[in-house]
Amino acid sequence: MGAAMPVTRNKPEVMIRLDNVSKHYDMDSVGVTALDSVSLRVDEGEFIVVLGPSGSGKTTLLNMIGALDTPSSGEIAVAGMRVTGARRKELFSFRRRAVAFIFQSFNLFPGLTALENVQFAVDVTGGHDREEARRMLAEVGLGERVEHFPHELSGGEQQRVAIARALATGNPVLLADEPTGELDFRTGVAILELLRKQAEAGKTVLVVTHNREISRVADRVVELSSGKIISDGPPEGGRALISDLRW
Amino acid sequence: MRRFSFWLLWSLRELRRRWVQVAVIALVIAIGTGVYAGLSSTSDWRRASYDASYEALNAHDLHVTLAEGSYVPQNDLQNALSAMQHPEWVDQAEERLIQPTQVEASRADDTVLVPGRVVGIPTAGGAPGIDKIYVASGSGFSEGSGAVLDAHFADQYKLPEEGTVELAGGVPVQYSGTGFSPEYFIITTGQGDFNAQANFAVLFMPLEEIQTITGRTRQVNDLVLSLQAGTDRGAAATEVEQALAIALPDVGVEVETIEDDAAYHVLYQDVDSDQGTNVAIAFLVLLGAAFAAFNLINRIVESERREIGIGMALGVPRRTIALRPLLVGGEIAALGVVFGIGIGFLMGSLLGSALSSLQPLPVWRTPFQVGPFAGAAAVGFLLPFLATAWPVWRAVRVEPVQALQTGHLAARGGGLAPLLKRLRLPGKSLGQMPVRNILRAPRRTILTALGIGATIVVLVAVLGTLDSINEVLNRMSAELNKGAPERVTVTLANFQPADSDLAKAIENSPAVGSAESTLTGGASITNEGTRLDMQVQALDMESPIWHPTVNSAVDAGGLPGIVLAEKAASDLHLKPGDTLMLTLPYRTGETTFALRQTEMRLTGLHPNPIRLFAYIDIEEANLFGLAGFTNGFQLIPASGYSASDVKEAMFHLPGVASAQEPAAVADTTRDQLRQFSSIFQIVGGFVFLLALLIAFSAASISVDERRRENATMEAYGVRVRTLLRIAAIESGMIGILGTILGVGLGVLALGWLLSRTSGTIPDIQLLVSVKPATIIITLAVGIAATAIAPLLNVRKLRRMDVPSTLRVME
């Protein structure tokens, strides 16, 4: 597949930077450390998989990068903005301009059609192109299903709408938490392919998974365990084509 | 299957989890229950206190009045009773002399000059035995002397408990105390009004004294009787009438039972109509609470579809599954009722002391009322509880597989959302959100709107009542003041020849510019079984000073013509051109009048809302047998004099019963109403609070239900402020819907209320009138309350844990 072609850039910029980020939860005197001094740099246009067992802190990490959550200590900068220490108002505007989320359980608006769900993202980010939403749906292969409500679509189709919605924001960073978690193998592969294409088009894409097989398609795999990065580099045994994956 | 206590504990945990919503709904139920219990108690207190008060003062059973201007020698009336078929029915009988007069009670800085009457009663040897005087302050009669001023009037003008007032002609009277008899438990001027103490003064005096003052030595014109216990008042009245007709054939008499007494009628009718209103108001509040409770339980059940499905899949019987949500509903209702009893108790004690100070009575009984409280508790519990039973019943009837379907399969667009596919909304996604949300939950939208509508009905009904009364007063003033705003109408205590000294004195008073004599007498019309009392005034129907407006005028066609109020004509089923029989006093001697029937033609309708007023041309004065006589004047002040100057001048003429601006009653009533405006502000605030609570409960349910969507929006950078704005617009739109509904239903309710009031004060033509200001206030209250309500969720939204909400798998 052509998607396997790496994108070469003259001077990749650092899109995401974490320095010594930790997150502690204090619950009834029992403290939980979700992240423990994590430092990480991600360049623009990278396709990264965050791998780790359940409870290792993957979601926490992703939420920190997306400014949905604040670290207990450490520094985070994304798309040129220092996220830590920013005011609430700035964080909201950061989320409109810099990042776009894709969730395991899709989180589409049940009252909106596929097209309207995507149009929402165009509107929120202040876009004016009335055709953008339709184009994005066509891009994820749902050009025919624009008028359908989420409950009228399959899980895989819903996740594509969610990706189209994230793309429609036009934001440089895509954050996907277990995007294939609720999907079967074939559908999951297709979704991954779609995300991978976005990285090739210049987006910085972070995909969280606990599935080692999926991590094989990444440029780079960041492995977490108990809140710590235990390895960071190309996937074991080199990058695989998506068509080579076995679940 | 587990034990009941397990389900109970689980349901209580549910209550704690949603405690804000639970507290809000319980509060609405409490207010409804409390209003019902408190207000119903006052109805029972009033009825019991009236009964006891009439009993305590030995109110008359029968009341005999002579035709206006008639007097008979003392004892004639009493002696005539021996001709009754059953004289033993009569327990006691007492004669009285009642004279209309002006009363002046001015003090240093305050001019008080009002029409009124002196009531001459026997005071020696334990008398009066019937219609005794309740002394509110000072002292009553002792050794046949003393005078008692009506306490309502004294309170109105803050007069001392003993002092001096002047009667017409400048006769000073020392009063020794304030008080009243049963006929004056509530003051009416006989023009269909009540609480008229600002315009009507009553003075109770020993019979001999008033006979001396008025020069009617040993004459009387009134008789009251009490009957042996168990006697049929109607039968006794007929016998008394027959006996008097034989003994005094030339004198027109009227015999009325206590039920016909104006004050008695108003008091008891008012309790009944108030009770109806109270029940209606409480019911509306409870209805609002029921809708709110329905919404909450519906949401609880919906959010637990999966648990219900699991339960079913595990083979738990439906009854058992339904138990917990039903328990939740029952607990909310019970909580509301418990607080409601407290509110009702508080309200009752406040109203109880307010009542006894507002309406002085010899006996006030305000014991705790078990009945109303039990009734309120039952309704307050059942209505919201039944509202919860419906969604529970619906939920447990689905197939288990349906209940188990969750997540993306079950999260449907919902409601009428598909409509929107066709209906393209203008604007951006966020701008469309409120309309979409409303259409997605049509049932909740409608129930919330109905709940808010129910409370708005209360506001419209209360403000509309005020509007309608004001409108009546304005119609009255407009008709009576038209053309001659400075007009003063004078009534004389007795009929006088047109060339008498008194008539001359009035006409020649320097304050008077022009004068015109009138004749006024009590009369009645009976048609198709309906009998109405009338106050017929004969005046120049073309008078340049003032004459009534005559609408739908027809030619009298040879018969004497009469002009009636619209309401009188419609109550009597008469229309212009019809003939009718008028019964009116006809002069038969120096001081005697008999009642005579005359055929008349209804020649037109006047717009005065007071049914009592009827007009004939002064040319027809002979119908009273009084051609050349007069008992009233209408005056215009001479240039350089005001209406007050004329009134002052008239007061000093003995024989003048009253001199006042014709619309004085309307004007003082309007002033009194203005004093009530604080009550309407309280009602407005109270309705605002209720609407706020109901809207808040709905908005808070919506926030819960849309947590996930809100979290997603926040993840996409939509600010909390924007989410609140969406919620406020959504709620405000529901508010508009509810308020419009409430205004519409409120106008209907107002019509119903006024038709009930008509039973209490049938003499006034009350029309449904709702001022634009009322509509504006109502819309403002309804929309403001609903638009503000969601903002109270700001904490909930700000504190929402976005990451965990997004992570939750449904």
Ligand SMILES: Nc1ncnc2c1ncn2[C@@H]1O[C@H](COP(=O)(O)OP(=O)(O)OP(=O)(O)O)[C@@H](O)[C@H]1O
């Ligand atoms: N709100 C919270 N309060 C307390 N502890 C939390 C909270 N959120 C996460 N944690 C804890 O932080 C740790 C990391 O959680 P996180 O959700 O990041 O794991 P994860 O790697 O995404 O796991 P999974 O693969 O199961 O999604 C876990 O131990 C979790 O219990």
Ligand SMILES: [Mg+2]
């Ligand atoms: Mg996770």
